[in-house]
Amino acid sequence: MMNISNHMFPIIKDSPVYPVIYDSNNVVLSLPPIINGEHSKITMNTTNIFIECTATDIHRATIVLDTMVCMFSEYCSTPFTIDPVQVTQFDGSKQIYPLLKYRNEKISMKYIENNLGIGIDMNNINRILKRMYLESSQIDDNNEIDVCIPPVRQDILHPCDILEDIGIGYGYNRMQLSLPDSFTIGQQFLLNKITDQLRNEIARCGFTEIFTFSLCSRDDIADRMRDKDSLTKAVKISNPKTLDFQVARTSLLPGILKTIASNKNMPLPLKLFEISDVVVKDDNYDVRARNERYLSAIYYHKNSGFEIIHGLLDRIMQVLEIPMKTNESTNTTVGYYYYLRAKNDPRFLNNRCAEVLINEQIIGIIGVVHPEVVGNFELAMPCSALELSIQNIY
Numbered sequence: 001m002m003n004i005s006n007h008m009f010p011i012i013k014d015s016p017v018y019p020v021i022y023d024s025n026n027v028v029l030s031l032p033p034i035i036n037g038e039h040s041k042i043t044m045n046t047t048n049i050f051i052e053c054t055a056t057d058i059h060r061a062t063i064v065l066d067t068m069v070c071m072f073s074e075y076c077s078t079p080f081t082i083d084p085v086q087v088t089q090f091d092g093s094k095q096i097y098p099l100l101k102y103r104n105e106k107i108s109m110k111y112i113e114n115n116l117g118i119g120i121d122m123n124n125i126n127r128i129l130k131r132m133y134l135e136s137s138q139i140d141d142n143n144e145i146d147v148c149i150p151p152v153r154q155d156i157l158h159p160c161d162i163l164e165d166i167g168i169g170y171g172y173n174r175m176q177l178s179l180p181d182s183f184t185i186g187q188q189f190l191l192n193k194i195t196d197q198l199r200n201e202i203a204r205c206g207f208t209e210i211f212t213f214s215l216c217s218r219d220d221i222a223d224r225m226r227d228k229d230s231l232t233k234a235v236k237i238s239n240p241k242t243l244d245f246q247v248a249r250t251s252l253l254p255g256i257l258k259t260i261a262s263n264k265n266m267p268l269p270l271k272l273f274e275i276s277d278v279v280v281k282d283d284n285y286d287v288r289a290r291n292e293r294y295l296s297a298i299y300y301h302k303n304s305g306f307e308i309i310h311g312l313l314d315r316i317m318q319v320l321e322i323p324m325k326t327n328e329s330t331n332t333t334v335g336y337y338y339y340l341r342a343k344n345d346p347r348f349l350n351n352r353c354a355e356v357l358i359n360e361q362i363i364g365i366i367g368v369v370h371p372e373v374v375g376n377f378e379l380a381m382p383c384s385a386l387e388l389s390i391q392n393i394y
Helices: 006-011 058-073 109-116 122-131 159-170 190-204 253-261 306-319 371-376
Strands: 002-004 028-031 035-037 085-088 094-097 103-108 135-139 144-149 270-281 289-300 338-342 348-358 361-369 383-389
Touching: 103 109, 103 159, 109 122, 109 159, 122 135, 122 144, 122 159, 190 270, 190 289, 190 306, 253 270, 253 289, 253 383, 289 306, 306 361, 306 383, 348 383, 361 371
Parallel strands: none
Antiparallel strands: 002 035, 028 035, 085 094, 103 144, 135 144, 270 289, 289 383, 338 348, 348 361, 361 383
């Protein structure tokens, strides 16, 4: 008697070989991840359990295996005892499973007090953490706590997760409500305010706003855009579900070009824009990446329409009250100004591309999209594009 899991079949459908598990008597126990046999099912009289974990990602498989082993080991005749298994990997290497790795994370008293707003000594914190199945100890006299994270707490990824456990263990209902020492008036975040104002203004210029996915494929930002260097700047997804979501976008242009490709039957010209965040690497942040607000616009028609995109740039700068530097004799020592400087970029035609600068700082690019890029996105007509970093404008 077999239970067939049809939703798991695609995992091995195209594999030249299938996994199978036999016992010492050569009886089939399981065909992971598809079926389990009647011979190997657990009953009330089962005394010995062999835990097998199958997955397409080794990291997640070890997490599941460690968690299952710890849960079952509580009910062993000798609690918390297991028999490890040596697994031979596909490359011939051997590994003992389960791993059951412990790791340590540090958290400071100042971090706890500033974020929870409670006055509590270290002994009480250690007691609270023990209630949350976390062993901890003080690190010398540094007012830091060393927390030992067991394999059953794979949900703890950052000190803020330990902070949450302390808050739960202490009791949120015990925390005293208090008014701030000074009263302030809330206002809209400046970047969001400028974003909303630009959306309205660009829409008045006849452009249609779109929203595209924050994740894209490696080909979208590299091969299709003729920009191989972009992959070195991109934040990669360690375990992408599909080929369309492999990296975080470093530019809005691929998403807009894909949108045009999906709407080629719409009346021309297509004038599209998007104001959203891209992700850039930054070692100054604990996650080594940060968001940056970009503005991109494209004009797609029988002619390139570079003058229309250029006019949009001038209108954006006009509403932001940033004057254009007209010639080299202009006094540029006072105030804000912008100008264009010739630039060769693989995404754009040579001699049809320029950098946008504000006070000698590069904030974007404008130009006629290279015909090869247009063809890579299965488009048949020329287009011009503009991309600006709004955060570098003000």
